[in-house]
Amino acid sequence: MSKVPATQRRLAAIATVLPPGATPEGSRGVILGEALRLFAEHGYGGASIRDIAKLAGIKGASVYSHYPSKAHVLAELIRIGHEEHFRRMRAGLLAASPEPRLQLIAVVRAHVLAHADYPMLAVVSNAELHALPPEFAAPILELRRQSELLLLEVIQRGETLGAFKVADTQLALLAIGAMGLRVAHWYTPELDKTPEQIADTYGDFACRIVGATN
Amino acid sequence: MSKVPATQRRLAAIATVLPPGATPEGSRGVILGEALRLFAEHGYGGASIRDIAKLAGIKGASVYSHYPSKAHVLAELIRIGHEEHFRRMRAGLLAASPEPRLQLIAVVRAHVLAHADYPMLAVVSNAELHALPPEFAAPILELRRQSELLLLEVIQRGETLGAFKVADTQLALLAIGAMGLRVAHWYTPELDKTPEQIADTYGDFACRIVGATN
DNA sequence: ATCCTAGGCTAACGATCGTTCGTATGTCAA
DNA sequence: TTGACATACGAACGATCGTTAGCCTAGGAT
Secondary structure, three states, X not given: OOOOOHHHOOOOOOOOOOOOOOOOOHHHHHHHHXXXXXXXXXXXXXXXXXXXXXXXXXXXXXXXXXXOOXXXXXXXXXXXXXXXXXXXXXXXXXXXXXXXXXXXXHHHHHHHHHHHHOHXXXXXXXXXXXXXXXXXXXXXXXXXXXXXXXXHHHHHHHHHOOOOOOOOHHXXXXXXXXXXXXXXXXXXXXXXXXXHHHHHHHHHHHHHHOOOOO | OOOOOHHHOOOOOOOOOOOOOOOOOHHHHHHHHHHHHHHXXXXXXXXXXXXXXXXXXXXXXXXXHOOOOHHHHHHHHHHHHHHHHHHHHHHHHHOOOOOHHHHHHHHHHHHHHHHHHOHHHHHHHHHOHHHOOHHHHHHHHHHHHHHHHHHXXXXXXXXXXXXXXXXXXXXXXXXXXXXHXXXXXXXXXXXXXXXXXXXXXXXXXXXXXXXXOX
């Protein structure tokens, strides 16, 4: 497992952080955390069970006392990532005032903060989904669809109410989603911008994209 | 090499297209094209030399008559991708009127069209850079820096001239870049939107993000 | 005191990896 | 006609892959 130069890495973040409550106890949790780091840095195919085990302080065979297969480890990570993302999006919308503009800001903020708070989880969730055995992917794809639908409905409602003026709804959705997705790749706490600042600015960008009347 | 369900794929496009003039003749070109498809679908680590060779209609060992190593194949693909991207960005800027707004539109259009015209190349160039041996990566990282700088300078010039009004230059740069990057993942010719339409709309989005006065 | 269990270990399985070697074949220049 | 070269091949190299089997040990419950 060779180290990759900083400028060449898939993401800038160093810390492997999992949502509170999502980390299992003991070795199971350690394995999950180290797998997260290696999958994020080198991809699912580029990280071996023995690599993960070594970082976790055990031998490769011992991993199978905690997970039935390498794919199960990836599946758990991606599930945690998507659940946390959807949970935040829904909570953000729920807490927002009904004005379309404030709803959009709330959802975009949640989207961005999820990617800044858990960059490694976001990178793995987005970039390694294709490596999941299809039977593991189905519930995750449904969750992803829900998150996307949530943002879409906010935009459509804003249009219907005449609060937004956007050339192409679908393209606006994709553009706003993309902005947030990439945050996971470049965000690091060493930056002179807090996640809050980024979320605020991106919320403003989203409003501009959909032509929100302030 | 198992097939991945459509909803789970890394990108929507099917055709492996390389820029005209960039495809070598004979087997060398066929190998490059099939490697592009497999690296895009499964990642560098997820595609083997024998997989590539089988699609190219030859045996694994024969690949080494054309490329000294698997890494050289990836390096050539990523080099082509970055060169095409930078070439288009620079050409777009060069052909644009000096008004900041038109410059921004031109550069964003080039950025988006590069990702829609060569989705597989873009996905590989962006998602597999970390798999390149560092000695191969250096010139490519420089090219990437140049493309980024080009967009940055357009935005900064617009601000200096008072044509743009953006909260955070760096974040605007990252957001606009991200929008275009993701196009490679979802664009497919089967869509009911042409690359031109997408490029136009995204150019408009970019102008809104930087608060361009029309 | 004894058993059970959880969680480590070493060793090994068959498969596949990137790559090398020696060889065969077909084409074209001398 | 000969020789050189480019391109293909089968076979095999050592390394590493995910995974399994069997064993050992510490700790808690009976």
